[in-house]
Amino acid sequence: MQACRQSVVKRIRWLVCQSLVLSFLVVLPHTVYAASYTLYIRSGTHTINGNGGAVLKVWGYTDNSTAAPMVPGPQLQALEGETVTVTVYNQHTIPHNFVVRGITTDTAAIAANSSKTYTFTTPKAGVYLFSDTLNNNINREMGLYGALVVRAAGGVKKAWTGGPSFDLERVWVVSDMDKKNWNDVAGAGGTVSTGTYKPNYFMMNGLGGFDAMHDPNSVLQDTTGKVGLLRIVNAGQFDQSLHFHANHFQIVDKDGTRLSSPEPGDTINVKAGTTAMVLFPLRKGIYPMHIHSAQMETANGVYLNGVATLLVGN
Amino acid sequence: MINRNSKILNSLGVALAGLVLVLSPLLPASAARLGTTDALNAAGGVTIQVQALDKLMSDNQTVRFWVWCAGGMGGGGGGMGGCRIAGPILELGVGQRANVSLNVMMAPQESPPYQGHTIHWHGLDVSQTEDGVPETGAAVLGDNYSFSVDSRYVGSHMYHCHVHTVKHLEMGMYAPFIVKAVDGAGNFTNVINSGGPSYDYEWNLMYSSVDPAYHTAVGDSTTFADYNPKYFLINGNEGRSQTAPAETVTAAPGKKVAIRLMGVQSVNTSFEIKNAGGSSQSFTVHNKDGFKLPATQTLTKLDLSPGQTADVMVTLPGTAGSWYPQVTFKNLRNGGSYSNGVVYTRLNF
Ligand SMILES: [Cu+2]
Numbered sequence: 001m002q003a004c005r006q007s008v009v010k011r012i013r014w015l016v017c018q019s020l021v022l023s024f025l026v027v028l029p030h031t032v033y034a035a036s037y038t039l040y041i042r043s044g045t046h047t048i049n050g051n052g053g054a055v056l057k058v059w060g061y062t063d064n065s066t067a068a069p070m071v072p073g074p075q076l077q078a079l080e081g082e083t084v085t086v087t088v089y090n091q092h093t094i095p096h097n098f099v100v101r102g103i104t105t106d107t108a109a110i111a112a113n114s115s116k117t118y119t120f121t122t123p124k125a126g127v128y129l130f131s132d133t134l135n136n137n138i139n140r141e142m143g144l145y146g147a148l149v150v151r152a153a154g155g156v157k158k159a160w161t162g163g164p165s166f167d168l169e170r171v172w173v174v175s176d177m178d179k180k181n182w183n184d185v186a187g188a189g190g191t192v193s194t195g196t197y198k199p200n201y202f203m204m205n206g207l208g209g210f211d212a213m214h215d216p217n218s219v220l221q222d223t224t225g226k227v228g229l230l231r232i233v234n235a236g237q238f239d240q241s242l243h244f245h246a247n248h249f250q251i252v253d254k255d256g257t258r259l260s261s262p263e264p265g266d267t268i269n270v271k272a273g274t275t276a277m278v279l280f281p282l283r284k285g286i287y288p289m290h291i292h293s294a295q296m297e298t299a300n301g302v303y304l305n306g307v308a309t310l311l312v313g314n
Numbered sequence: 315m316i317n318r319n320s321k322i323l324n325s326l327g328v329a330l331a332g333l334v335l336v337l338s339p340l341l342p343a344s345a346a347r348l349g350t351t352d353a354l355n356a357a358g359g360v361t362i363q364v365q366a367l368d369k370l371m372s373d374n375q376t377v378r379f380w381v382w383c384a385g386g387m388g389g390g391g392g393g394m395g396g397c398r399i400a401g402p403i404l405e406l407g408v409g410q411r412a413n414v415s416l417n418v419m420m421a422p423q424e425s426p427p428y429q430g431h432t433i434h435w436h437g438l439d440v441s442q443t444e445d446g447v448p449e450t451g452a453a454v455l456g457d458n459y460s461f462s463v464d465s466r467y468v469g470s471h472m473y474h475c476h477v478h479t480v481k482h483l484e485m486g487m488y489a490p491f492i493v494k495a496v497d498g499a500g501n502f503t504n505v506i507n508s509g510g511p512s513y514d515y516e517w518n519l520m521y522s523s524v525d526p527a528y529h530t531a532v533g534d535s536t537t538f539a540d541y542n543p544k545y546f547l548i549n550g551n552e553g554r555s556q557t558a559p560a561e562t563v564t565a566a567p568g569k570k571v572a573i574r575l576m577g578v579q580s581v582n583t584s585f586e587i588k589n590a591g592g593s594s595q596s597f598t599v600h601n602k603d604g605f606k607l608p609a610t611q612t613l614t615k616l617d618l619s620p621g622q623t624a625d626v627m628v629t630l631p632g633t634a635g636s637w638y639p640q641v642t643f644k645n646l647r648n649g650g651s652y653s654n655g656v657v658y659t660r661l662n663f
């Protein structure tokens with residue numbers, strides 16, 4: 001009943017009691033609004049901070065030819081019906097590709113040290129997974145994925161042109177990695193035996209939960225009563241069952257299929273490689289959103305450093 | 315607070331199934347509950363405790379669970395009782411105020427930072443102070459919870475511990491929480507959702523999965539990085555064949571049964587109802603996560619992922635027989651079924 005009482009006793013992992021200090025100015029550091037993008041495929045490392053965290057060998061898309069790979073890759077944005085050009089330079093030593101699920105169909109490899117330009121027109125507003133579809137899921141697991149956000153005409157705050165309205169939005173790219181059996185092996189040039197997959201890292205926008213619960217691009221925070229549109233992309237290999245405290249949401253889009261009558265829920269199963277969009281009305285207070293599957297709440301077994309973030313009504 | 319008539323009916327048991335027809339004119343306005351009968355009215359002042367329970371599994375291994383026990387004004391006989399996996403069932407009428415105490419004085423528990431327990435009211439959308447999440451301020455060494463819900467919530471929800479959830483949920487601290495519509499006098503009515511159809515019987519089926527390694531590991535163990543479920547339960551029981559079902563219940567032919575499906579397992583599932591000949595029976599889905607669907611769905615298979623609930627209804631055939639509602643537990647990577655991953659129940663009529 002009494003908020004804050006326990007936090008003096010328990011390990012404090014979330015900023016609670018004192019008001020959550022989040023910047024209202026949400027910075028989208030790797031977002032570029034343009035009809036044309038340039039991506040670089042690079043190898044490097046990705047760090048999950050906090051207890052249970054680790055430095056993982058990854059391959060990823062990035063927007064800088066000399067920088068570390070980004071996990072997830074840079075967020076691509078476009079308007080409904082817009083023509084988008086993406087040039088992808090493969091700076092890695094093995095073949096890769098770039099496929100926007102549900103939009104592009106060219107799965108041919110971009111050879112090492114070469115590039116390819118993809119041009120496509122966004123079919124309808126929503127959220128899309130882009131990834132490297134080659135190498136028996138290994139390339140995607142290694143970090144080669146990201147989200148394309150397609151907004152309604154004019155960039156208005158509607159899920160799609162003429163669709164339901166929202167006040168604020170977040171893109172949640174959730175994923176998983178098996179450090180020992182996949183990342184360590186593929187990252188060292190070895191052969192992954194894909195029959196075994198035991199992911200021990202589960203990420204929200206590339207972050208463990210301890211970071212994601214403070215990440216302004218992940219935390220859904222605004223005035224109580226405001227409606228958030230969550231664009232969810234499961235780039236991982238495991239289905240993710242996202243449970244929202246505080247309120248029921250309305251599902252408006254299931255993997256690209258718009259629901260004419262939104263479906264209510266407090267838990268949504270976003271299957272591996274698919275997407276969903278839900279509308280969530282903020283309720284006063286601080287509440288978690290987390291995966292409801294045992295190990296997926298952890299970073300290598302450490303609780304709440306897995307897929308988790310916060311829903312905050314001011 | 316317990317519906318005494320339905321309790322007596324259930325206590326007659328399966329052996330007297332034939333009598334149900336005879337007794338049905340005596341059924342009270344409230345529908346008969348199939349299966350476990352330890353439902354308590356959460357508005358009646360309920361105290362929940364936690365106890366260790368050692369359960370002998372089908373392979374002769376013993377697994378230690380931590381389960382809810384209930385007492386208080388609504389509880390059987392005043393003392394603590396009903397200590398079992400997936401129990402006790404709590405019910406609450408729309409507009410009524412739940413008043414539940416959690417007493418952890420005697421409870422088995424972990425060491426700090428994961429000491430104590432809480433209750434999270436999964437699906438009930440309570441305020442932060444009642445949410446049972448230690449990291450947002452919930453007390454872990456005992457608490458009182460008070461909340462009410464509106465008519466949108468008529469349907470199936472759950473309550474479970476939210477301390478070190480990766481372990482504590484797995485340990486067995488979960489149970490159904492059913493929101494009921496009420497009549498003008500405040501009595502529960504038997505409708506599947508607000509304004510929805512009525513049923514003659516209701517039956518709670520709560521799914522869970524068990525990785526025995528999670529039951530002995532504590533703290534920030536790497537054991538919790540990898541989930542290898544070995545047992546699959548409905549209402550706390552294995553039910554590996556139609557002849558050894560997790561639960562057998564008996565209703566009258568031709569009647570309408572609300573089946574409340576609640577998933578706290580950590581893997582994917584699908585629910586089906588087979589008849590004696592093995593063909594799938596269709597059922598109607600009315601609610602998802604305790605909220606009314608914009609349109610009902612008639613299905614022969616329904617997937618529930620971890621944390622989801624659904625309220626479905628069936629109308630039983632007019633002549634006597636048996637159906638076998640079953641749940642297949644499937645892995646999160648490719649949907650393949652686990653070995654021993656089908657749990658059977660039996661519905662006689
Ligand atoms: Cu607990």
Ligand SMILES: [Cu+2]
Pocket residue numbers: 243292434436474621
């Ligand atoms: Cu829950």
